[in-house]
Amino acid sequence: MNRETEVQLLRDALGLTQAGAHSMAASEVEQPVSDYTDPIRFNTELEVMARSLNVVAHASQVPEPGSFITREIVGRPVLITRGLDGTVRAFLNVCRHRGARVETRESGRCRAFVCPYHAWTYRTDGTLASVRQPEGFPSVDFGTAGLVPLPCVESAELIWVNPSGEGEQELPTSTVAVLAELEGLGCVNSIVQHSDSKVWRANWKLIADGGLESYHFKIAHRRSIAPLFPDNVSIQEFLGRNVRTVLPTSTMPELLNRPESDWRIRDYTHVVYALWPNATVLVQEGHYTLATIQPVAIDQTEISVATVVPRAQSEQDQAYWRANHDFTMKTLDEDFVIGEQIQAGMATGANTTFRFGLFEGALGRWHEMLREEVAGHLDLRRSTRSSPTATAPSHSFE
Ligand code: FES
Numbered sequence: 001m002n003r004e005t006e007v008q009l010l011r012d013a014l015g016l017t018q019a020g021a022h023s024m025a026a027s028e029v030e031q032p033v034s035d036y037t038d039p040i041r042f043n044t045e046l047e048v049m050a051r052s053l054n055v056v057a058h059a060s061q062v063p064e065p066g067s068f069i070t071r072e073i074v075g076r077p078v079l080i081t082r083g084l085d086g087t088v089r090a091f092l093n094v095c096r097h098r099g100a101r102v103e104t105r106e107s108g109r110c111r112a113f114v115c116p117y118h119a120w121t122y123r124t125d126g127t128l129a130s131v132r133q134p135e136g137f138p139s140v141d142f143g144t145a146g147l148v149p150l151p152c153v154e155s156a157e158l159i160w161v162n163p164s165g166e167g168e169q170e171l172p173t174s175t176v177a178v179l180a181e182l183e184g185l186g187c188v189n190s191i192v193q194h195s196d197s198k199v200w201r202a203n204w205k206l207i208a209d210g211g212l213e214s215y216h217f218k219i220a221h222r223r224s225i226a227p228l229f230p231d232n233v234s235i236q237e238f239l240g241r242n243v244r245t246v247l248p249t250s251t252m253p254e255l256l257n258r259p260e261s262d263w264r265i266r267d268y269t270h271v272v273y274a275l276w277p278n279a280t281v282l283v284q285e286g287h288y289t290l291a292t293i294q295p296v297a298i299d300q301t302e303i304s305v306a307t308v309v310p311r312a313q314s315e316q317d318q319a320y321w322r323a324n325h326d327f328t329m330k331t332l333d334e335d336f337v338i339g340e341q342i343q344a345g346m347a348t349g350a351n352t353t354f355r356f357g358l359f360e361g362a363l364g365r366w367h368e369m370l371r372e373e374v375a376g377h378l379d380l381r382r383s384t385r386s387s388p389t390a391t392a393p394s395h396s397f398e
């Protein structure tokens with residue numbers, strides 16, 4: 001974040017807090033419940049996500065040459081490696097012989113991947129290194145029989161993968177700018193200190209919704225973070241398909257006693273970035289939380305939460321981060337339990353629409369954006385089907 005934006009956001013946050021005012025949208029929004037429950041809509045959303053670069057890990061989870069992790073990303077098995085040259089790459093975790101899962105461990109470090117079925121072996125850059133008893137495969141071309149590569153970007157210490165290989169190959173400029181903001185806020189030279197993952201019985205959008213408004217803080221989080229924030233104050237801005245939310249903390253009035261040159265946004269607010277399509281970065285004073293969403297089914301979502309802290313730390317810090325991570329999990333669980341209850345409530349038919357109030361403007365706009373993405377994808381699908389020149393995607397190593 002550049003200095004001018006940082007100071008302006010703090011001025012705006014201070015103004016709202018002093019006035020006891022709330023940011024208000026121009027109008028309420030009626031959000032159809034069917035957007036959460038229609039299986040055709042859900043499958044189209046999955047196709048949209050599968051054509052996007054998704055946040056899948058923090059760089060420190062693949063720390064050194066030979067490190068790897070495996071993930072399910074929008075239902076596809078993916079292997080992410082750091083090659084011997086230090087570059088992070090992603091591949092479909094599918095053997096080119098007869099399709100077995102090449103790497104079955106969740107994480108580790110190795111020089112090569114040996115398929116557990118017949119031992120075809122791949123290097124960390126995905127290329128095929130050896131075929132057992134190669135005389136049985138005289139036609140195999142080692143130049144093209146490597147693991148299928150996927151678009152993969154490492155930026156601001158976040159690893160992004162497009163699990164279908166189709167659609168987005170690079171991060172859009174707006175997201176690159178957001179990642180530069182994160183770096184400007186000092187979210188670098190960091191490691192994942194603790195992480196947790198769990199499947200919740202709620203549509204993925206119910207989980208996303210909870211991160212786009214602060215109207216619920218004083219109520220749903222009354223036993224956790226509520227005292228840390230003034231009631232229902234936030235400043236939100238769409239940056240491309242991403243949303244930046246600045247949440248002033250109760251310490252905000254201290255700014256009045258300090259010259260603007262001393263103002264630091266991380267000391268007086270939490271800055272939350274909803275990163276399209278599947279991640280949230282919650283920047284706090286000395287660390288950040290990275291939460292990633294993976295839809296498992298229309299009514300089930302896997303949520304992974306990582307506490308990301310400065311690389312350099314003392315033993316004392318470690319106890320602090322443990323307690324901090326536990327507190328974050330307690331707070332987020334408050335949201336996800338309600339998400340599960342909303343999911344169960346949707347089946348009753350009590351609501352055909354939800355109401356996004358004037359405090360919840362980002363929710364209406366985010367859902368409108370998703371609706372446009374879904375419509376755009378349906379158009380693309382129709383035009384691809386009707387085009388006589390449409391061809392299957394090809395995969396090759398550069
Ligand atoms: S399926 Fe991998 S070696 Fe046969």
Ligand SMILES: [Fe+2]
Nearest residue numbers: 210216221335
């Ligand atoms: Fe919440």
